[in-house]
Amino acid sequence: MTRQAVLEAARSRFSQDGYAAATIRKIAADAGVDASLVIQFYGSKDALFAAAMSLSPTALTHLSQAFDGPPPTLGERVTNAFLDLWEGESQVSEPLLAMLRAAISNDQGAATLREFIQTRLLEQLSPKLPDGHDAAARAGFAAAMLIGIVVGRGIVKVPVLVGTDRESVIRLVAPAIQAVLVGV
Amino acid sequence: MTRQAVLEAARSRFSQDGYAAATIRKIAADAGVDASLVIQFYGSKDALFAAAMSLSPTALTHLSQAFDGPPPTLGERVTNAFLDLWEGESQVSEPLLAMLRAAISNDQGAATLREFIQTRLLEQLSPKLPDGHDAAARAGFAAAMLIGIVVGRGIVKVPVLVGTDRESVIRLVAPAIQAVLVGV
């Protein structure tokens, strides 16, 4: 299906080049197709971008499950699940990376990411935390910190972050996330 | 000095709109000047961007000093100094925000931010940490996590992060940074 090839090319370009630099012509060329067809399929660049950023609802179940289970190892499970989400299979991570990149250069992208974090992450996850009133803030800051790590590894590619293997990342970061999520 | 007005307009535009959306014409209009003059002053858009991102060497001394002092309160001091740096006076924070925004849309921006984090932050700060071999990694992940918070508050503007006052941010985050920097 050509339509799917266009969508995959768009995902890849948006996640690697950002919204502005990912031109319709390049996406079309990647899919081996004329630029006009892309517009005919998706209507506009904005609509194509929105389609490229949409991800399957099941992608978040893994993360959600990490919040269930024994509190003492919550930080480790959440950190693991988060890295799986953003650094795992391209079908899930590319929309998320595209969202991140777009959130910085594109106003619509910022709104999309804001809405994703607010309603898809925080509102579903924070009720699972122990204690009450600042659970949303705790979940929000933990998510922000983990996204910071993802940005440093996957986008800015800071050598010392990229060169640290997954196991060591967990060892360094999980206790900190634990501290944010459930307190001292 | 008109030259300074152009530079300040550039800083503001780059930090708010990102590299691509901050056009020479808009910057010139902000400074009340013709677009051609901007090019004549700075040579090219890239050169203007580089000039807008350069910050005074004294800006980092505050952060560096936070690494000195008693280890038990290291996390709190570093978190405070970091937020001062990125959310303080515009002359310092705007180049940093511009760097962040550009790092995602512009390849040169990513290289600049990478170099800034690697040589201006990590190489100067990690020697001040206790213990030896993974000090650079600890400092790097702490910086990434704090930058994640800055992105969430200043760029994506997630409501729950923006709505948390400085004092509560320190209370939630400082212990986590402490954990990353000096271990459990």
Added chain:
DNA sequence: CCAATAACTCAACACCCGATGAGTTAAAAA
């Protein structure tokens, strides 16, 4: 086999971009 519908290409439009070069005004130096 033929008609209808979808998939796809081609050429072009209007727009905005960064950059150039020549010309004009203002300030400083002689």
Added chain:
DNA sequence: TTTTTAACTCATCGGGTGTTGAGTTATTGG
């Protein structure tokens, strides 16, 4: 005052962008 130098504007170039509409090829259904 005259000359030199800097500050600044104007019109324009070439190139890339998203989008459009007409035309062409392929695929499907009766």
